[in-house]
Amino acid sequence: MREVQGPTARAGEERYDAIVVGSGLGGLVSAAYLAADGRRVLVLEQHDVAGGNAHVFRRRRKYEFDVGTHYIGDCGPNGIFPAILSGLGVRDRVTFRPMDNEQGFDRIITPTATLDVPAGWDAYRDRLRAALPEEAEGVDRFVHIARTVSGATRESLVGHHMVELFREQPDTMRWARRSRSLAEALDHCGLSPKARTLVAAQAGNYGTMPDGITFAEHAAMLDHYMRGAYYPEGGGQMLVAAFVEALESYGGELRTRCEVRRILIEQGHATGVALADGTRISAPLVISNADYRRTVLDLCGGEQAFPADLVARTRAATMRGGLVTAYVALDTELPGLPNANIWWHGSDDMEAAYAAMVESWERDGTVDSIPQLLFSFASHKDPGAAAVCPPGHSNFQLMTLCPPGYGFWGVRGGPVDGEPYRRDAAYQARKRHFTELMVTAAEKVIGPFRDRITHLEAATPLSHERYIRGTGGTPYGMARWGNVSQRPDVRTDVEGLYVVGQNIRFGSGLSAVATGGMAAAGQILGRQLLPEVAAGAVLGDPAKLPDRGPDWDPLLVSRGLARRTAKGFARLG
Template sequence: MNDEHRTPGDWDAIVIGSGMGGLTCAGYLAVTGHRVLVLEQAGVVGGNSHVFRRRSAYEFDAGVHYIGDCGPDGVLPSILRGLALEDRVTFRAMDPDGFDEVVLPGLRMLVPTGWDRYLDRLTGVLPQDKEGLREFVEVCSSVGAEMRWALLSAAGAEPAEMMRRTATMMAWGRRSLHHLFEHCALSADARTALAAQALNYGIGPEEATVGMHASVMDHYLRGAAYPVGGGQMLSASLVEAITGHGGTVRVRQRVERVLVEDGRVYGVLLDSGEELRAPVVVSNADYPRTVLELVGEEHFAPPIVKRARTAVMGHPLVVLYVGLDRELPGTGPNVWWHGGPVEDAFRELADGRFDSPQSVFISFASAKDPDTAAIRPPGHANFQVMALCPRPLDAWGAAAADPDGEGYRRDPAYLAEKERVTEAMLATAERALGPFRSHITHLELATPATQRRYTRSTGGSPFGLARWGGTGARPDTRTGVKGLYVVGQSTRYGSGITGAAVSGIACAGQITDRPLLPEVHGGAVLGDPRLLPERGAGWDPLHACGGRAPRGGSR
């Protein structure tokens, strides 16, 4: 840790929140010799990587649906390997000939690995757009590759080399995806096929930048995979790295305030009244909440406060969790279904309309991890139907719209809207998959209020910032307060599980003044496998993260 951070305290660093960003940062601080404490306000560690169980039969992922770039030199595998976790998390590769299925009216396409094969599939189903698709893919594949190079290899690069190696990113990275669609003169069907997986980052083509879209697509086109045992395997393994190297992880510990004096943090105040001291505080809360609620705007420069007040988050989600007493033959692990042009669907969301979802993502855990018995009983199906919804939560009732609302789950207005949306989601899912209602054994809807309750995210969005000042702008993990850092999906490192993990290792690198990500991507292993705890018979990743229900038990 830099000498500027070395002051007396209970801990060297306190991490608020246990999402992938917070756990990854804490893991790298722990393996580099720092006393680190992770505080999680919920009862289970993991943030959007946690799972929950129902009916002693089904295990559902909250946010891990699939992960890209999981080959030998992949980003997330490298981060885990650097913590000596390579043998503790196994990624099961999804079909390289079609890990995603895109379905539009009159068009069906399997998305393969590799930009060249992806372009071949696109031009095969959209021959009238061949030239525009070729230019679009050329731009996005170049931007994706350049962004990955900059992330992994640019430490110490000369400015001239940086400019030479990232020319396409400089030209296109911060323009809107809609701008690139227009430039390539693409049809509505081509635009919808290209932006079909926009739910991976939670905003539409007019808000998403080319850089955001390209980096996400490049991530998956390098090969999609799913962690064997479910998303909780990621957070459970990171907890083992933290605690094995002397750190501490606590659940049901809500931070009320980050303590600041003379422009420097000195600890946190819990809602119990307990004060904990540390010269470094890392917030895994989103950026607006960190600035306006946890720290206080009086400690930031006016431009930062203005950005926090006017920030726009990604769209929130509704998620329908479904268990069936049979499999659905012929259905791939991921289906992206669109009933019409994707840009029209996002304009409806911007106008606050959500009568019936016109675009859904359907993800089958039972197809991606068929050998993990906890996911579903033999012969059953376990899947999720996900749709973006308007940002204002007013439609869910006053209690749900209130950021401090606690009693929304019993509010009649909330229950009525939840019932209406459940029926609308079912109707759309059956349009995509065919009839299945008579086989339902479990049905449960999670709303933006659910997301906010478990992760305390602004607006109930799981995607982080959509707008922070100018187009494409996102903050780094450093802040204007000495010793205060922010990690997670609101930072410039991107969305999703891998983006959040990258923010965590980048933050730890800034705190320790080391290029940690290039180090571990180059093969360095900083963790000591001998310090990791044994996994005995019946080891349960959810139990290891604070969850009380054993596999096969109720929650």
């Protein structure tokens, strides 16, 4: 065991080399790699199960719904996510099922166009040109810039430098700057509202319209899927369980139902955490996978730990959009649909339609239609999986952005602040109304299905805040922390305190937060971890990993060893 210098624990206090607050993929990746390096690591999770936005939940003992795992890009032989798994020796514990990467892994539907998005930049450009024959020049310009900038961004992750590209193509690479928004790039390429909608239709992957995202982040998202779109066999909990197995096999520990009340800081150094029950645990390293605003303002005490200008910027930060998600199960199959997500837009002008919904709410207090809807079909992506649904049934999700703020839901605050929203009559009425609007819109796209519904429930931004503790109930993190999409790095102003998750500069999405987790662990260990594992390095000893028996259950594993046999666990069947 490597000796780590740090504060002396008080009498009776537990002491670890590192504590990770929260068990989203960013925190689990950091924790597992530190454990593989020989550190004594403790992961603390307030929820019943690890995983954050990657976790699943079960209903009626026959349906399992993913909270945030809808597809993952770049999971081929040289992919980023497989490399992260491989570096811990758990690559063969996760199988990635390819979606229809040739015909199209995303189907975009507007009133006048249907675009099936394939893998590969050339094929993508050709599909766009066919859908927009009058705008071929603008399409070519957009795809060239996106391909160049995103390729350089990915190369930088695996250890290559972008200096030469900046020298060779300065006019193109200026779009890699964080100050340049997607909206500016669409303007630069002279694209019409319809073309802008087809190009930016998958905005639900990051939760904002083109003026709220950098061009580089949108391009990176596209490139991620241009390298192929996949779904983890068995759902998102399979990813979580693999990292938990690595963590525990290499000497780390996961405790669920264990809420951190405070990150302890003494003289500018992180010294551990205090739990909700008053217990103090000591460590010279703390990695917060909690929401960034809550980390700075609540867990660390704001100005008590951070410079005043950073605290002010964090207080003023705005969040990306919140989602309403309807989880749907049917007692029938849905034949004729592709193995793809469907991105439906009720208007050829996505930006104007979203603005009109928000304006209607702010002006009249009403929302009478859904401008856009994302369909994710788990039973198509993972056919035959017993956990998804029984044979002959369907399991899918409907997702859409909603107007921002608690007021839309008829409440004054969120669950983190103690607002008892769940039985509030105004909240329930808004939730029922919005769910009905989503189902009505969905039936226009895939045909009638409400008579075959066996399970239907909706989750709002308040639901997300309750389980994930994210500010504003968004899974996408901060919209503005200063300039457009400016975000903090993993290292903070407090010595020994790091941050990971959907709010940091690596962006939102499962691969992005996992990459951020690698960056934090790499800075702590003084190693270029991602380039190392991409080149084949393996940390830890895979021979220590546990066997998986016939009753192995990823949700059970994700509760941690101490609570693996606790009551309240829903099995399928």
